[in-house]
Protein backbone atom coordinates (compact mmCIF):
# COMPACT_ATOMS: atom_id res chain seq x y z
CA UNK A 169 0.00 0.00 0.00
CA UNK A 170 1.40 3.42 -0.99
CA UNK A 171 1.14 5.89 1.86
CA UNK A 172 3.75 8.61 1.36
CA UNK A 173 3.06 10.06 -2.08
CA UNK A 174 -0.41 11.61 -1.77
CA UNK A 175 -0.78 15.39 -1.49
CA UNK A 176 2.20 16.82 -3.34
CA UNK A 177 1.43 14.91 -6.51
CA UNK A 178 -2.34 14.97 -6.19
CA UNK A 179 -2.86 17.93 -8.53
CA UNK A 180 -1.12 16.10 -11.34
CA UNK A 181 -2.45 12.63 -10.58
CA UNK A 182 -5.10 12.84 -13.32
CA UNK A 183 -2.38 13.21 -15.92
CA UNK A 184 -0.35 10.25 -14.78
CA UNK A 185 -0.93 6.90 -16.45
CA UNK A 186 0.15 5.04 -13.28
CA UNK A 187 -2.14 4.23 -10.37
CA UNK A 188 -5.50 2.46 -10.29
CA UNK A 189 -8.23 3.58 -12.67
CA UNK A 190 -11.97 3.85 -12.04
CA UNK A 191 -12.42 0.77 -14.20
CA UNK A 192 -9.99 -1.13 -11.95
CA UNK A 193 -12.20 -0.12 -9.02
CA UNK A 194 -15.29 -1.43 -10.81
CA UNK A 195 -13.49 -4.67 -11.63
CA UNK A 196 -12.37 -5.11 -8.01
CA UNK A 197 -15.98 -4.54 -6.94
CA UNK A 198 -17.19 -7.20 -9.37
CA UNK A 199 -14.66 -9.66 -7.92
CA UNK A 200 -15.90 -8.80 -4.41
CA UNK A 201 -19.49 -9.49 -5.53
CA UNK A 202 -18.50 -12.92 -6.90
CA UNK A 203 -16.76 -13.74 -3.59
CA UNK A 204 -19.86 -12.53 -1.73
CA UNK A 205 -22.20 -14.72 -3.81
CA UNK A 206 -20.06 -17.83 -3.24
CA UNK A 207 -19.55 -17.12 0.48
CA UNK A 208 -23.24 -16.44 1.12
CA UNK A 209 -24.32 -19.70 -0.47
CA UNK A 210 -21.54 -21.63 1.28
CA UNK A 211 -22.72 -20.18 4.61
CA UNK A 212 -26.33 -21.04 3.84
CA UNK A 213 -25.23 -24.49 2.60
CA UNK A 214 -27.65 -24.22 -0.28
CA UNK A 215 -27.98 -22.67 -3.72
CA UNK A 216 -29.95 -19.43 -3.51
CA UNK A 217 -31.04 -18.83 -7.15
CA UNK A 218 -31.15 -14.97 -7.10
CA UNK A 219 -27.74 -14.84 -5.40
CA UNK A 220 -26.30 -17.38 -7.85
CA UNK A 221 -27.55 -15.26 -10.77
CA UNK A 222 -26.06 -12.07 -9.30
CA UNK A 223 -22.71 -13.81 -8.80
CA UNK A 224 -22.74 -15.24 -12.33
CA UNK A 225 -23.54 -11.86 -13.91
CA UNK A 226 -20.71 -10.12 -12.04
CA UNK A 227 -18.36 -12.99 -12.99
CA UNK A 228 -19.33 -12.46 -16.64
CA UNK A 229 -18.65 -8.72 -16.34
CA UNK A 230 -15.07 -9.09 -15.00
CA UNK A 231 -13.17 -9.75 -18.29
CA UNK A 232 -15.04 -6.93 -20.05
CA UNK A 233 -14.38 -4.21 -17.47
CA UNK A 234 -11.54 -2.54 -19.35
CA UNK A 235 -10.70 1.13 -19.75
CA UNK A 236 -11.50 1.15 -23.46
CA UNK A 237 -15.03 -0.17 -22.82
CA UNK A 238 -16.55 2.65 -20.79
CA UNK A 239 -20.16 1.63 -21.38
CA UNK A 240 -19.51 -1.81 -19.79
CA UNK A 241 -18.56 0.00 -16.58
CA UNK A 242 -21.81 1.91 -16.69
CA UNK A 243 -23.79 -1.29 -17.36
CA UNK A 244 -22.12 -3.01 -14.39
CA UNK A 245 -22.96 0.00 -12.20
CA UNK A 246 -26.62 -0.13 -13.25
CA UNK A 247 -26.75 -3.86 -12.52
CA UNK A 248 -25.08 -3.37 -9.11
CA UNK A 249 -27.61 -0.71 -8.09
CA UNK A 250 -30.53 -2.81 -9.33
CA UNK A 251 -29.37 -5.96 -7.51
CA UNK A 252 -28.64 -4.03 -4.31
CA UNK A 253 -31.96 -2.17 -4.35
CA UNK A 254 -33.87 -5.39 -5.06
CA UNK A 255 -32.43 -7.02 -1.94
CA UNK A 256 -32.34 -3.88 0.19
CA UNK A 257 -34.84 -4.92 2.92
CA UNK A 258 -32.83 -8.10 3.60
CA UNK A 259 -29.46 -6.29 3.41
CA UNK A 260 -30.65 -3.53 5.75
CA UNK A 261 -31.94 -6.03 8.31
CA UNK A 262 -28.60 -7.86 8.30
CA UNK A 263 -26.63 -4.61 8.62
CA UNK A 264 -28.78 -3.54 11.58
CA UNK A 265 -27.89 -6.72 13.47
CA UNK A 266 -24.10 -6.91 13.73
CA UNK A 267 -24.31 -9.42 16.60
CA UNK A 268 -25.24 -12.01 13.94
CA UNK A 269 -21.71 -11.92 12.57
CA UNK A 270 -21.84 -14.18 9.49
CA UNK A 271 -24.78 -12.41 7.82
CA UNK A 272 -23.58 -8.95 8.88
CA UNK A 273 -20.08 -9.48 7.48
CA UNK A 274 -21.45 -10.95 4.24
CA UNK A 275 -23.80 -8.02 3.66
CA UNK A 276 -21.06 -5.55 4.54
CA UNK A 277 -19.01 -7.29 1.84
CA UNK A 278 -21.86 -6.98 -0.67
CA UNK A 279 -22.27 -3.31 0.25
CA UNK A 280 -18.58 -2.62 -0.33
CA UNK A 281 -18.67 -4.57 -3.61
CA UNK A 282 -21.78 -2.75 -4.87
CA UNK A 283 -20.22 0.58 -3.86
CA UNK A 284 -16.98 -0.13 -5.77
CA UNK A 285 -18.80 -1.32 -8.91
CA UNK A 286 -21.25 1.59 -8.87
CA UNK A 287 -18.79 4.41 -8.17
CA UNK A 288 -16.06 2.87 -10.34
CA UNK A 289 -18.38 2.10 -13.25
CA UNK A 290 -20.11 5.49 -13.27
CA UNK A 291 -16.83 7.39 -12.86
CA UNK A 292 -15.14 5.33 -15.59
CA UNK A 293 -17.94 6.42 -17.92
CA UNK A 294 -17.96 10.11 -17.05
CA UNK A 295 -14.22 10.39 -16.45
CA UNK A 296 -13.45 12.45 -13.30
CA UNK A 297 -9.80 12.48 -12.14
CA UNK A 298 -8.60 9.07 -11.04
CA UNK A 299 -6.79 10.42 -7.97
CA UNK A 300 -9.86 9.61 -5.87
CA UNK A 301 -9.77 5.90 -6.69
CA UNK A 302 -7.18 4.94 -4.13
CA UNK A 303 -8.59 6.89 -1.12
CA UNK A 304 -12.12 5.66 -1.87
CA UNK A 305 -10.98 2.04 -2.20
CA UNK A 306 -8.94 2.31 1.02
CA UNK A 307 -11.92 3.84 2.84
CA UNK A 308 -14.17 0.99 1.65
CA UNK A 309 -11.64 -1.59 2.80
CA UNK A 310 -11.31 0.20 6.15
CA UNK A 311 -15.07 0.16 6.70
CA UNK A 312 -15.19 -3.54 5.91
CA UNK A 313 -12.31 -4.44 8.25
CA UNK A 314 -13.61 -2.28 11.12
CA UNK A 315 -17.15 -3.65 10.69
CA UNK A 316 -15.92 -7.23 10.62
CA UNK A 317 -13.83 -6.83 13.77
CA UNK A 318 -16.70 -5.09 15.60
CA UNK A 319 -19.24 -7.68 14.53
CA UNK A 320 -17.10 -10.63 15.63
CA UNK A 321 -16.50 -8.93 19.00
CA UNK A 322 -20.25 -8.39 19.44
CA UNK A 323 -21.04 -11.99 18.49
CA UNK A 324 -18.49 -13.38 20.93
CA UNK A 325 -20.04 -11.27 23.70
CA UNK A 326 -23.64 -12.23 22.91
CA UNK A 327 -24.86 -14.84 25.36
CA UNK A 328 -26.74 -18.03 24.57
CA UNK A 329 -29.43 -19.40 26.84
CA UNK A 330 -28.73 -22.74 28.50
CA UNK A 331 -31.20 -25.51 27.89
CA UNK A 332 -33.06 -26.55 31.05
CA UNK A 333 -33.67 -30.29 31.62
CA UNK A 334 -37.40 -30.21 30.83
CA UNK A 335 -37.22 -27.83 27.86
CA UNK A 336 -38.60 -28.92 24.52
CA UNK A 337 -35.99 -28.25 21.83
CA UNK A 338 -36.72 -26.39 18.62
CA UNK A 339 -34.04 -25.80 16.00
CA UNK A 340 -33.92 -23.11 13.34
CA UNK A 341 -31.89 -24.42 10.43
CA UNK A 342 -31.82 -23.46 6.74
CA UNK A 343 -34.83 -21.19 7.23
CA UNK A 344 -37.01 -23.93 8.70
CA UNK A 345 -38.25 -24.85 12.16
CA UNK A 346 -37.44 -28.38 13.24
CA UNK A 347 -39.78 -29.71 14.33
CA UNK A 348 -42.38 -27.43 12.77
CA UNK A 349 -45.07 -28.93 15.00
CA UNK A 350 -44.02 -28.25 18.58
CA UNK A 351 -46.04 -29.91 21.33
CA UNK A 352 -45.91 -28.92 24.99
CA UNK A 353 -48.34 -29.34 27.83
CA UNK A 354 -49.54 -26.70 30.23
CA UNK A 355 -47.50 -28.08 33.12
CA UNK A 356 -44.23 -28.19 31.20
CA UNK A 357 -43.91 -25.07 29.15
CA UNK A 358 -40.23 -24.34 28.50
CA UNK A 359 -38.97 -24.15 24.93
CA UNK A 360 -35.28 -23.89 24.06
CA UNK A 361 -34.68 -22.54 20.56
CA UNK A 362 -31.33 -23.11 18.91
CA UNK A 363 -30.36 -21.11 15.81
CA UNK A 364 -27.93 -23.11 13.67
CA UNK A 365 -27.98 -20.58 10.80
CA UNK A 366 -25.50 -17.79 10.13
CA UNK A 367 -28.39 -15.33 10.09
CA UNK A 368 -30.67 -14.17 12.89
CA UNK A 369 -34.19 -15.51 13.39
CA UNK A 370 -37.08 -14.61 15.65
CA UNK A 371 -39.29 -17.17 17.42
CA UNK A 372 -42.54 -15.32 17.19
CA UNK A 373 -46.06 -16.34 18.25
CA UNK A 374 -48.20 -13.27 17.46
CA UNK A 375 -51.27 -14.59 19.27
CA UNK A 376 -49.34 -14.88 22.54
CA UNK A 377 -47.25 -11.69 22.14
CA UNK A 378 -44.10 -13.82 22.13
CA UNK A 379 -41.25 -12.41 20.04
CA UNK A 380 -37.83 -13.80 20.90
CA UNK A 381 -34.74 -12.63 19.05
CA UNK A 382 -32.20 -15.40 18.31
CA UNK A 383 -28.88 -14.14 16.90
CA UNK A 384 -26.95 -16.31 14.46
CA UNK A 385 -25.54 -19.50 16.01
CA UNK A 386 -27.05 -18.67 19.45
CA UNK A 387 -29.88 -20.14 21.53
CA UNK A 388 -32.70 -18.60 23.56
CA UNK A 389 -35.40 -20.03 25.76
CA UNK A 390 -38.96 -19.01 26.47
CA UNK A 391 -41.58 -20.07 29.00
CA UNK A 392 -45.05 -20.32 27.56
CA UNK A 393 -48.01 -19.45 29.75
CA UNK A 394 -51.11 -19.90 27.62
CA UNK A 395 -54.34 -21.92 27.51
CA UNK A 396 -54.44 -25.21 25.59
CA UNK A 397 -54.78 -24.72 21.87
CA UNK A 398 -52.92 -24.36 18.62
CA UNK A 399 -50.80 -21.31 17.81
CA UNK A 400 -48.92 -20.15 14.73
CA UNK A 401 -45.11 -19.82 14.99
CA UNK A 402 -43.39 -17.45 12.55
CA UNK A 403 -40.08 -15.63 12.05
CA UNK A 404 -40.33 -11.89 11.39
CA UNK A 405 -36.99 -11.48 9.59
CA UNK A 406 -37.50 -10.13 6.03
CA UNK A 407 -37.38 -12.97 3.51
CA UNK A 408 -38.18 -15.64 6.13
CA UNK A 409 -41.90 -15.81 5.39
CA UNK A 410 -41.54 -19.57 4.78
CA UNK A 411 -40.55 -20.15 8.41
CA UNK A 412 -43.89 -21.20 9.85
CA UNK A 413 -44.74 -23.80 12.46
CA UNK A 414 -47.41 -24.73 14.93
CA UNK A 415 -47.28 -24.77 18.70
CA UNK A 416 -49.81 -27.13 20.24
CA UNK A 417 -50.44 -26.81 23.97
CA UNK A 418 -52.16 -29.81 25.49
CA UNK A 419 -53.87 -29.85 28.86
Ligand SMILES: [Cu+2]
Nearest residue numbers: 369403405408
Ligand atom coordinates in the same frame (compact mmCIF):
# COMPACT_ATOMS: atom_id res chain seq x y z
CU1 LIG B 1 -35.87 -16.55 10.31
